[in-house]
Amino acid sequence: MNKKIKWFQSIHFKIPMLFIFLLLVSLQIIGAYFIRQLETELINNFDNQMSLNVRFLENSLNPILEDEDQDTTESLIQNILRDYIGGEFLEIQVVDDQGYILGTNDQTRQSIVGLKSTDRDVQQALLLESSRKYQYLDEDKNSRVLKNVSPIFSPSNSGEIIGIVMMESNIETVYSQIRDVVTIFLNASFFAIIITIILAVIISRGITKPISEMRSQTMNIAQGDYSGKVRIYGDDELGQLADTINDLSLKVKDAQETTESERQRLDSVLKHMSDGVLATDRRGKVIIINNRALELLGMKQEEAVGKSIMKVLKLGTEFTFRHLLETREELILHIPEEEEKEESILQGEFSIIQRETGFISGLVCVLSDITKQEKVEQERRNFVSNVSHELRTPLTSVKSYTEALQEGVWKDEEIAPGFLQVISTETDRMIRMVTDLLHLSRMDQGNMQVEMEYVSMNDLFTHILDRFDMMMQSEAYREKNYKIVRDFTQRTLWVEIDQDKITQVIDNILNNAIKYSPDGGSVTCRLMETHNSVVLSVTDEGMGIPRKDLNHIFERFYRVDKARARSMGGTGLGLAISKEVLALHGGRIWATSVENKGSTFFISLPYESFDDEEEWG
Structure with a gap:
């Protein structure tokens, strides 16, 4: 430079x-x-x-x-x-x-x-x-x-x-x-300094001119230009140095050509590798990193080269560079989340660069992205664990009550009907769970069929709420004094949907709102339109959802309050199914909540406004 x-x-x-x-x-x-x-x-x-x-x-x-x-x-x-x-x-x-x-x-x-x-x-x-x-x-x-x-x-x-x-x-x-003598002395000193400056400049030019030429030639060599030569002014030390630089220029040219051909071969190999590759010097500083490694680590070339491999791989204090040199095991690296990007899981394989003398001159690390494999494996483990746990609870209840009936409880006309009711309830719960799992399985495989038709969302939502109003008058809810408040737009909104599946989504959200609302609470239902969407919202006055759980409530089997959710008969799949159903319609579902004040669930569906005359003319 x-x-x-x-x-x-x-x-x-x-x-x-x-x-x-x-x-x-x-x-x-x-x-x-x-x-x-x-x-x-x-x-x-x-x-x-x-x-x-x-x-x-x-x-x-x-x-x-x-x-x-x-x-x-x-x-x-x-x-x-x-x-x-x-x-x-x-x-x-x-x-x-x-x-x-x-x-x-x-x-x-x-x-x-x-x-x-x-x-x-x-x-x-x-x-x-x-x-x-x-x-x-x-x-x-x-x-x-x-x-x-x-x-x-x-x-x-x-x-x-x-x-x-x-x-x-x-x-x-x-x-x-x-003072007169001092003045004379200062004047003489001033003239002596002027003469000294002139002589010094002449001498410095005689020294620096050949040095400048040698510097220019060495810079040309550093930039890959080996054609020039340094002019030799004499047989002194500077002349010998100039002759040495000229000889060095020829030798560096030959070495550079050999190195460049090897580098091009190495760059070609690294560039087309599907795995990330890093190489360090003996102090652990990164000297080579390919594009795939930069992509996996979410870094730029200048952010990685010259930096410690411990910092580049974000190993923290868990490992040392000596540990990487001595280890023969594969390491699983978790790259932290960034904006709009999930955590990456990488597999790192390390091998040392060692000369024939045994001197270790560096380390090579090969990185493979196993994020998808790990995610699938983790989801599989979580799914098996959740299904096993969710089915075990009702099966344990059914088995316990069945054994009690076998031991003679069926003869007691007061207790036996209650036991049979529990068995029936738990069986229904397992059937609902299996049904939900089948729905999710079809959605995951892309086999879920939707029968689209134009439906008035005003009429559909009103019909569903009328049904829940009737349910509020039943014996089970009469003492709780729930109240459903409606806030609809006056404009009729026609949307192309699968009526049965959207009804299932709205039923699920309303059921949750009523479950978690306090006695005498209100459930506010709104229907509105934006320039390209129909938005339904359901607001309750319940306990709310903690901020840390809000982003996970649409995951399968996720429950904020597990004990209370199971006691109310929930499977933990309703919101996950709702999310998948809306995705099939090109819509989305989300929620906002304030703890101890309530939650609001929003449903958005694609909507194109049209006049009746244009539609039926």
Whole structure:
């Protein structure tokens, strides 16, 4: 793949940056050391010069301060200080041993002569008889000042302080010189960097040009083009590398042609296989998968290749890759349900890819779809189990009551009729179940015959409900106070149906609604039309159907409340038969329900509206 290199990742950028970085580091080290040494040297020189001036003043002032003539002292001191006006000398003050100012070189401050000094450094030097020297920033002038306060000791009386010399000098000139030097150094560094960049770009081009050509050729080789050659610029390492790439191009071309022919044969075999095939590397990553395997697993090529076979087959934590390598058994894989797609059941057979040395380099898995076989087998087992269970209950009752009659209960005129009634009821239940099973069997085999005729659904539904109204007046239902509510469209709806079979479906739904309705409950029956269907609905006020059971109630032998359904004589086949009957008519049946509030069953039949005149004209 021709991946675009970002500008900051290119050698054209890295080589100049390397030179610049090395130069900057060198200049930083050299500049920091040089400027620091220069600054130290200039400040020390300035400090030494000022110290010499202070000592010179001390020597000049010693005989004057020893003289007790006050008027002569001040004039002599003032004459000496005139030599220190201007230059680096900002202010020089001479103070006697009592702290009074005897003279200053600042001509604008002659008024302070004769006053007592308020300078803390002067007072501290008189008190401690020690000198002080430091720098501070003059905020008014925004410049740095070197302040030197030194005591003057009497030469005749050792240790006796006779005055103070306070000198403030402008050291900012030294820092100005340092800044000038730094500016010169930075300008020189800038020009050095520019020259370095130019040289680095020239050098990088000389290196990267043959590398770029080699990269282009290797990319062509990767894309299957082996015709080009890399130009050799010299006999150095890059030249030898270019010659090696040219030789490699020829060898890869031969190997590629051999591999391509083998791959085409393998792809042809995999493509036409009816089973799914996956192959992994030694770490369990899928490297080959055919279209049939992708179809069975419901995946795309990019979702499977490079992924672990454990994730592709959705094995979870139940198995490990080592287990797949060691197993010799077939595994049954259940692929979870997806939207509008049922769960798939696959059979996986695994075999290892092993070299002659014994090294295991991967695994091959062959997948077969056994969903239909498993479904048929499961339905067969469920059917046998359900039929056996449903028939066993009434047969057990018949056998028990028959044995009781054989033992003499038939002689009891009060008990015997009840026993015979139970036997008759259970026999009728078995007959209904067998009849329902025969109906379903005919439907499954496609042998169920339907006699279609145009019927008014309004009249048919009314007739069925009238019959149930009469049944509600019978002795068995009189105390329950059931009520059937009708809500029909005023338009007469003619539908082509098998009247007997549709009547059986509606009877079954109404019977269920009445069975599960509470005493005094209402059963609401509606008849309506849509643009292409006639819809019947039956709503009860019973216990309702749980959400988890709602999608299964049309399955054979499925009961929401098994104990109550059997006690009411149900076989668990009525709704399944209703679904099959409606399928024969091109219709459908479904239900909605709210627990503890009731259920509604809907029947939809195909319907085409026509006028009587058009039909009979």
